[in-house]
Each structure stands twice: as structure tokens, then as C-alpha cells.
Amino acid sequence: xxxxxxxxxxxxxxxxxxxxxxxxxxxxxxxxxxxxxxxxxxxxxxxxxxxxxxxxxxxxxxxxxxxxxxxxxxxxxxxxxxxxxxxxxxxxxxxxxx
Numbered sequence: 001x002x003x004x005x006x007x008x009x010x011x012x013x014x015x016x017x018x019x020x021x022x023x024x025x026x027x028x029x030x031x032x033x034x035x036x037x038x039x040x041x042x043x044x045x046x047x048x049x050x051x052x053x054x055x056x057x058x059x060x061x062x063x064x065x066x067x068x069x070x071x072x073x074x075x076x077x078x079x080x081x082x083x084x085x086x087x088x089x090x091x092x093x094x095x096x097x098x
Contacts, residue, residue, distance in 0.1 A: 026033055067074045078084040085091050 067077065083091060083093065
């Protein structure tokens, strides 16, 4: 097939219209190739975030189950993280300043 034969096929009005339509759809349309790539990357990022938050929820639910079962752990968390005390105790909080 020579160059002239290819040129004759391309100059056919139907083939030319199809090629122009394909170029418009692929490069200039609202959902062009570049936008599809951006959307795909954004989707992967959101899926990673969903996976991360699902893992965090599972960890928090496990912690909640442990706190409901073990009163010693509940007291430890209350004292260390929330600075709670018993009625007959005094808490001293020391700040480390460098």
C-alpha cells in the first residue's frame, strides 16, 4: 500500500469525519484521556484513605471492646490520657521545658 493509496482513503469524507470525531472525543471532550487519568489517580488516593480509615475504625472498636471488658485498663486510660483521679488523690502535672 503506497502513500497515495492511504491519502485517498483518508480523503474519503466518512473516514475523515470519523477521524476528526475520534480526535475531538479523545483530546478535547470533557472526559478526555487526561481527565480520565486525573480521575483515576484521585480515585486511587480516595481508596487508600478509605482503607486507612477503615483500619482506624477497627482499631478504635477493638480498644472500645477492651475497655468494656477490663476495668483496670479503663482506669489506666482515664488516669494517663484524661488526667482523671480518685477522690482521695492529688495529681501533679510536670511540664518538660527545654
